[in-house]
Amino acid sequence: MKLFQLTAFGIGAAIVARLFPRRIRWILLLAVSALFYGSRSLNGLPFILLATLLTWVCGLVIERIEQNGKLTQTEKQQMTGEMRREHKRRIRQKKNTAVGITLGLMFLMLALFKYADQVFMLAGQSPIGFLLPLGISFYTFQSAGYLLDVAGGKIKAERSLPRFALFVCYFPQLIQGPIGRYGHLAPQLESPEDLTLDRFVRGFFLVLWGLIKKMVIADRTLPFLSAVFDAQPGTYGGQLSLLALLLYAVQQYCDFSGGIDLVIGISEWLGISLMPNFKRPYFAVNLADFWRRWHITLGSWMRDYVFYPFALSRPVARLSKGLGKYPSLARTLPAALGNLLVFFLVGLWHGATSNYILWGLYNGLILAVSALLEPFYKRHPLPANPAMHGFRILRTFIVVNIGWLFDRCASGGAAFSMLGTILTGWRPGEFTLDRLNELGLPWADRLVLICACLLLFLISLLQEKGIDIRKYLMRRYPVRVIMLLLGICTVLIFGIWGSGFNEASFIYLKF
Amino acid sequence: MRKTVFLRVAVFLVLLVLILAGLTRLLVRKESMERFHPYLETAKEYDVLFMGNSHVVNDVFPFDLWRNYGITAYNLGGNGNTVPVSYWSMRLAYDYTKPKLLVMDINDIDLGDKVSGHTSNVHTTFDVYPISRTKIEAVQDLMDLPYVEDFDGNVIRDMRWEYLFTLGKYHSRWSELTAEDIYPEYSRTKGAHVAINVRESIDYEITDSLAEESGWGFAYLRKILSDCQADGIEVLLVNLPYPADEKQQMYANVVQSIADEYGVHYINFVSLDSVVDYSVDLFDGDSHLNPSGARKVTDYIGAFIRDHYDIPDRRTDPAYAHWTDEYADYLTMKNDYLTMQDGLHEALMLLHDEDYSLACLIKGDAALYGDEMSMTLLQNIGREHLYEADALNNWSELIFPLEEIDWAAEDKVPYLYILDRARPSKLECRGESQFTYDFEFGHVDYMATDESAQLSVQTKNGGMITAETDADDPDIRILVFNSVTGEYVTQLAFDGFGAVKQQ
Secondary structure, X not given: OXXXXXXXXXXXXXXXXXXXXXXXXXXXXXXXHHHHHHHHOHHHHHHHHHHHHHHHHHHHXXXXXXXXXXXXXXXXXXXXXXXHHHHHHHHHHHHHHHHHHHHHHHHHHHHHHXXXXXXXXXXXXXXXXXXXXXXXXXXXXXXXXXXXXXXXXXXXXXXOHHHHHHHHHOHHXXXXXXXXXXXXXXXXXXXXXXXXXXXXXXXXXXXXXXXXXXXXXXXXXXXXXXXXXXXOOOOOOHHHHXXXXXXXHHXXXXXXXXXXXXXXXXXXXXXXXXXXXXXXXXXXXXXXXXHHHOOHHHHHHHHHHHHHHHHOOHHHHHHHHHOOOOHHHHHHHHHHHHHHHHHHHHHHHHOOOHHHHXXXXXXXXXXXXXXXXXXXXXXXXXXOOHHHHHHHHHHHHHHXXXXXXXXXXXXXXHHHHHHHHHHHOOOOOOOOHHHHXXXXXXXXXXXXXXXXXXXXXXXXXXXXXXXXXXXXXXOOXXXXXXXXXXHXXXXXXXXXXXXXXXXXXXXXXXX | OHHHHHHHHHHHHHHHHHHHHHHHHHHOOOHHHHHHHHHHXXXXXXXXXXXXXXXXXXXXXXXXXXXHHOOOEEEOOOOOOOHHHHHHHHHHHHOOOOOOEEEEEOOOOOOOOOOOOOHHHHHHHHOXXXXXXXXXXXXXXXXXXXXXXXXXXXEHHHHOHHHHOOHHHHHHHHHHXXXXXXXXXXXXXXXXXXXXXXXXXXXXXXXXXXXXXXXXHHHHHHHHHHHHHHHOOEEEEEEOOOOOOHHHHHHHHXXXXXXXHHOOEEEEHHHHOOOOOOOOOEOOOOOOEOHHHHHXXXXXXXXXXXXXXXXXXXXXXXXXXXXXXXXXXXXXHHHHHHHOOOOHHHHHHHOOOOOEEEEEEEOOOOHHHHOHHHHHHHHHHOOOOOOHHHHHOOOOOOOOOOOOHHHHHHHOOOEEEEEEOOOOEEEEEEOOEEEEEEEOOEEEEEEEOOOXXXXXXXXXXXXXXXXXXXXXXXXXXXXXEEOOOOOEEEEXXXXXXXXXXXX
8 A cells, every 4th residue: 555655656756846947947846855755754854854864964064165276267377287286186185084074974874774783783772762763764865975076076066955856855766776876967967857647657657667566577476485584594495485585585686676667657757767776687797797787876875985985095006006916916906806895885784683794795705806816717618509698697697696685684694595405405395385375475376476577587588589579568558558557457456455464665675 | 649649548448437337346255235135125115124234134033024014124243343443334324214113133233343253244244235335434433542452453444445346355355256146146144144053041030220321432422312213203112132251231221211301112132031042042152142142032032013113014915915925935035044954953943933833753762852852842832922011921932842852751651742823733652643624734643652653744735744743753754834925835754853854
């Protein structure tokens, strides 16, 4: 029902927004976003306001520092090269100080909400039970990106506080991203596209597909996944553990990408095109490829604001230089270390528990080793044929799934235990239909899951081949109507909603 | 261009609404529709409506009122209905007709919340009614508190919308659809439920103490009385019989003062304590009546309505001729229930029915002779219904007391019991005996020694039915006939008490 409410809210907002002239539509979007945020997370309102204010002021301060530090032609002529470098260094230092303080405060706020309880528990104290403000991770990352772009001179600071507030709190992306960039989002927010029937229907297809992924597939797996993953290690044998792992891969993808499809569709109704966050990740041929297809906006954020600044930093450059005797290593080491750092941080962002840290390090380590082995693979490329392509996809899928174990299990120990069970603990006769029924996967759910996953695979395959399915569906009115009706009925009948069902929150809402 | 867009959107929306309506109709649980759709279809026919909870559902048979008094009634009780739910059920029902009399059971008047129990029960009461202003008001009023939960722990207020858009509740039923979802089996009992079982009563004591009037139940009872008075509808309050505990009785006793205040009748069957016999008339031992008990209560209420209200006898009204056909169908249903019984107790209990005459032959060494419940149930078959003044008498006052059966049990000899309700008359034989006699249902030949007996009945349509008590035969054979037409209905045979039926 919550997803229907969100969808209905989106439709209502789009219709009302259409009634406003385009040049002032952003005001309505801001009002609607504030209303959405206030109604969903009243306790989080002060924090999003604080983050908005801090970032906005800091952006202006940076620009002021920049402008004040600009040298006139005469000053330039009067200064020596050394003096000019010193001047630039001082300006940079000032900007870095402003950025550092602001980001420090914002990430401290984020860390407080995310880790305070764990710190208290580690110290043997009872947790405080902070309620995570809605979207705090996403608006923190988005605001930080804005600030770093302003500091880097890529964009100009926003002078209007309301306009900047809209960039931070634009409601569709507050739920679980995607993490927008100011340069991409601000011009659209300034002047959103008009809502047309075609635009609405096109967005509706995406919304329905998102709802199907989330409500029909992801939420359907929940009882079974809870039964297996939340049980004591060793309760279930290898077959059931493997099935649970595979279903978790499906659930994780459908939950997250379904939610993203939903918000991108809603945003299309509002005339704003959000950045894509998924690109058929399970078709990836290696782990690096996977992370270019999964949570794309977080990956690119990490790449631009963590990976490159780190890999190109002076200490790393010095370290690389020190390995002059080993040119391949010197070339690849910065990337390897960068990946380790990025995935350690990504793991930490998911949670300060052993399983998340191990999950981050597992991914980082594989990527680091892959980076170090890159010269070798360049010299000995794998044959490029369909069989090898399929093998690489399968290999990547297995690698990713091992990682998911750490993501889903409650602790690193439980993940290792389950991995051991999957590899060596197969129990004859455990995998029966009766057992699946008992574990919350009755025949009806199995049937729906199988059909829906086949549909998901088919659509992903077509998209992978570059076919724009929505464009095809939009061609003829009868096709549009039939597919929309089919989509609506599929969601309503096969979706998990209403009383007696566990209509789960988005997994990434908690991050 | 704008016209085309409008037209396209309109076509889509119309299709969507039609499809959703069709899906809702298909997927909705049919219990509500099956019980109450016949009422919606023929609402104008009913002079009397029954409201209340499961006590009403199980304890009142409208067709018995029709059979004996020509009263046209519908049982709109709902399992788990609180008095507030009954109030809104009444309001919804009144949107279809204004009856002459409302019979309202006050059981559970002391419940604290407006809605309690399983929400599926509330759905059964409301689902059949399409969205209307009254239904929206009902849902808003009944489910207004944020902390009230159902038995499954769901906050009732959060589920309000599911009463208006039932697809939310039933969308997942696609995996359990049956032919019944396409062709619902509408109630053949005018809303009543035939609850077949026989259980011994829990202990109870009658009290005349009073509780303090408090809670939603009393407030809504007053609303029922006020609304009915405003609409010119008479009200009969009842507290249907069950072995109530002291607290329940204390609250029920308070209702008398409210009835007096509004000038309406109130029959407190619990304190009367004599209309039903809890040793044979209870379905579950502590709350609901089985059909034997329901027939006694229904008959009492029918006689009371006849004597105290101006409700017409419709049996000779040509506009109600179809009720005779419906009653015949009801009778077929009762016959089916009787035929399918696997337990002796349940079969004997169902035979307490004015529609049945019977010839019952019991072997000399039958195990049921040693079973107190079976012996009481045999006595119960021909028991007369009590009414008002008689109600104070004890149950020893039977119109057809069985005088020979205890002797037969003691001597371990065959026993024959014939009950011909058409005359009405009773015949008992034990041990060695022989006779030939014409009953309304046919010509009976009987010959018995102290060891065995042979019974044959030549039915009115020329058929011959025989029953024997040889060593290989079951303990008891019962030939059942329609008491009005004399038609042969079925032969029941049981080996041992509570045994599996042998045909």
